[in-house]
Amino acid sequence: MKFFEGYRCSRCSMEIPAGSVAGECPACAAPLLAVYDLGGLRRVVQREEFFSRHGGVWRFRHLLPTFGREVTLGEGSTPLIRARRLGARLGIERLYIKNEALNPTGSFKARGMAVAVTRLLDIGVREACMPSAGNAGLALSAYGAAAGIRCRIYLPDGTPAGMAEECRLYGTDVVRVPGSIADAGARLDAEAGAERAGVVSTFREPCRVEGKKTIGFEIACEIDSPSAPWVLFPTGGGTGIVAIWKAYTELETLGWLRGAKPRLAVVQSKGCAPIVRAFKAGEGEVAPWKEPETIAAGIRVPGSRAGALILAALRESEGTAVAVADADLMGAVREIASCEGVFAAPEGAATWAGCKALVGDGTIDRSDTVILVNTACGSRYRFLLEDR
Ligand SMILES: [Zn+2]
DSSP: OOOEEEEEETTTOOEEOTTOOOOBOTTTOOBEEEEEOHHHHHHHOOHHHHHHOOSSGGGGGGGSOOOSSOOOSSOOOOOEEEOHHHHHHHTOSSEEEEEGGGSGGGBTHHHHHHHHHHHHHHTTOOEEEEEOSSHHHHHHHHHHHHHTOEEEEEEETTSOTTHHHHHHHTTOEEEEESSOHHHHHHHHHHHHOTTOTTBOOTTSSSHHHHHHHHHHHHHHHHOOOSSOOEEEEEOSSOHHHHHHHHHHHHHHHHTOOOSOOOEEEEEEETTBOHHHHHHHTTOSSOOOOSSOOOSOGGGOOOOOTTHHHHHHHHHHTTOEEEEEOHHHHHHHHHHHHHHHSOOBOHHHHHHHHHHHHHHHTTSSOTTSOEEEEEOBBGGGGGGGGTTO
16 A cells, blocks of 8 residues: 655645656745655554564655655665764763665665665656765666666765766766865756756755655664654755654654654764754754865765755754864774774764764763764775875
């Protein structure tokens, strides 16, 4: 049975049918969010059934936009590791790492692309394009190859060496663009046309959020403490934050939530912290950051098309936003590796640096449950470890 009903604009509430090729709101260009018949789902499916089955992202298909053939490379069902030795360094007893590095192509981007590429097949689109800081481009390339979809990726300067070659390995056309991911996005618009179907840029298609929502389902399945756990997420475009909050909100509406909803914490680099700045200033939207600079390529993102959604999720969850210095990132990579055996990407390690800052200023209590989301594998950033 299908419970997916279509999409709704996150700003003006315009409703878009399930099979539409529109990737964003035709009226106001805001992000679209998928809508489900939650009442119908609750009548037919039990909570235990929803959480009990194995099988990665698609095990949660009742709360995913399901179409025909589901594209999969085995994404999801990543481990939530109890980080005892790392936690002991700060005196946090219940510290966990959600290790998304174990996904296909080594990052959490796989979850979103599995669902986004499935949608493209369903609506009959056989070409896809997007700007990427690296990991999303790799994921789109791999899922595009598996689905027989032609891909074009716009990679900004500063993307780790080797990622372009790896994208080409999957058959993707790679365009290198000077500047940041915003410049890469502008080049895509100039060449591909903003209205074209097949654009899978962040928040310009509605299904990447749905795929990433499964991180929230998996955490909710394992952590059901009555006090709110902290979830620290390295944040660029912000799909992860929006997705986790949407997951918990849907579970709450269904009456399937056993523990408390989490408090969300955005972690950015001090060299590129548009969301942190907007959150602390009490803004309702995120203004672009001029001259973004950080070694963590995945969060060198000067703005977001979903600023209002991200800020709302932070405030509703009684969460926060913190910026960390680049100088602390590689130290955090080394600490996580040597304490826990996890080789995190600098973006993922930023959550540990952010955790220290938030414990230091009293925002996080040492008795809280804390989950660090390591979004990607560190091995593609090995060059940052040289001669240091
Ligand atoms: Zn709208």
